[in-house]
Amino acid sequence: xxxxxxxxxxxxxxxxxxxxxxxxxxxxxxxxxxxxxxxxxxxxxxxxxxxxxxxxxxxxxxxxxxxxxxxxxxxxxxxxxxxxxxxxxxxxxxxxxxxxxxxxxxxxxxxxxxxxxxxxxxxxxxxxxxxxxxx
Amino acid sequence: xxxxxxxxxxxxxxxxxxxxxxxxxxxxxxxxxxxxxxxxxxxxxxxxxxxxxxxxxxxxxxxxxxxxxxxxxxxxxxxxxxxxxxxxx
Numbered sequence: 001x002x003x004x005x006x007x008x009x010x011x012x013x014x015x016x017x018x019x020x021x022x023x024x025x026x027x028x029x030x031x032x033x034x035x036x037x038x039x040x041x042x043x044x045x046x047x048x049x050x051x052x053x054x055x056x057x058x059x060x061x062x063x064x065x066x067x068x069x070x071x072x073x074x075x076x077x078x079x080x081x082x083x084x085x086x087x088x089x090x091x092x093x094x095x096x097x098x099x100x101x102x103x104x105x106x107x108x109x110x111x112x113x114x115x116x117x118x119x120x121x122x123x124x125x126x127x128x129x130x131x132x133x134x135x
Numbered sequence: 136x137x138x139x140x141x142x143x144x145x146x147x148x149x150x151x152x153x154x155x156x157x158x159x160x161x162x163x164x165x166x167x168x169x170x171x172x173x174x175x176x177x178x179x180x181x182x183x184x185x186x187x188x189x190x191x192x193x194x195x196x197x198x199x200x201x202x203x204x205x206x207x208x209x210x211x212x213x214x215x216x217x218x219x220x221x222x223x224x
Contacts, residue, residue, distance in 0.1 A: 006136050006137055007136065009137055009140070009188075010136050010137050010139070010140035011140075013137070013140040013141060013143070013144040013185065013188070014140050014143055014144065016144060016181065017143055017144035017145075017146075017147030017148060017181075017185075018147060020147055020148050020151045020178060020181055021147040021150060021151050023151065023174070024150070024151035024152075024154035024155055024174065024178070025154060027154065027155065027158050027170070027171070027174060028154050028157060028158055033164050033166055033167055033170070036167065036170065037170060040170060040173065040174040040177070044151075044174055044177050044178070045177065047181060048177050048178075048180055048181045048184075051144065051181045051184045051185055052184055054188065055184050055185075055187060055188050058137070058188050059193060063191060065193060067193050067196065069193070069196035069197070069199075069200060070184075070196065072200060073180065073184075073196065073199055073200050073203055076200070076203050076204070076207075077177065077180070077203055080203070080207040081177075083207075083211070084173055084207055084210040084211060084214075087210065087211055087214035087215070087218075088166050088169055088170050088173070088210070088214055090214070090218060091166055091169075091213075091214040091217040091218050092164060092166040094217060094218050095164070095165060095166070095217065096164070
């Protein structure tokens with residue numbers, strides 16, 4: 001039983017470390033920020049989740065001291081990683097307004113939310129296929 | 136067996152930190168640097184957790200939790216500063 005637990009902890013640590021490395025290699029290799037954003041937010045979060053589960057199994061199964069902190073850290077990281085990625089992407093679009101030229105039409109009378117003002121109440125329900133109010 | 140796995144994990148997290156540092160120094164866009172710091176915080180959390188397993192001590196989890204909170208809050212604060220020109224309106 002101890003051997004199985006040790007094997008599980010070792011596999012989780014190795015897998016987590018591999019995912020951490022893959023996420024950081026992706027952040028160095030990928031071409032621009034909006035693609036680069038994918039590597040740390042997915043692979044690195046999974047890697048640190050693997051390390052935290054390994055720690056939980058290690059302390060609960062082998063040391064006999066059940067600790068609940070890892071669950072807190074895992075839940076916090078998995079909740080906050082998409083939020084910070086969304087904020088970074090939005091701030092990047094806010095800084096580089098030339099990126100709006102590559103966007104597809106929204107199919108609605110209002111434009112994309114980062115570049116155009118929010119629609120007035122009731123305005124977003126029309127069938128018009130304009131990009132935004134200003135063009 | 137766990138010792139070898141821990142050595143691999145610590146080496147992988149440290150190498151990941153060095154790659155993040157390269158992106159932090161190089162990063163062409165401003166948000167690249169913010170993303171690099173955000174990823175560095177996550178890698179440091181993994182490093183603290185693996186160090187805690189190696190030392191067989193649960194005392195490092197509070198440090199990891201504090202790192203997680205401050206990393207998230209600083210990223211969001213910087214992005215809000217870029218987006219709105221102010222952190223707390």
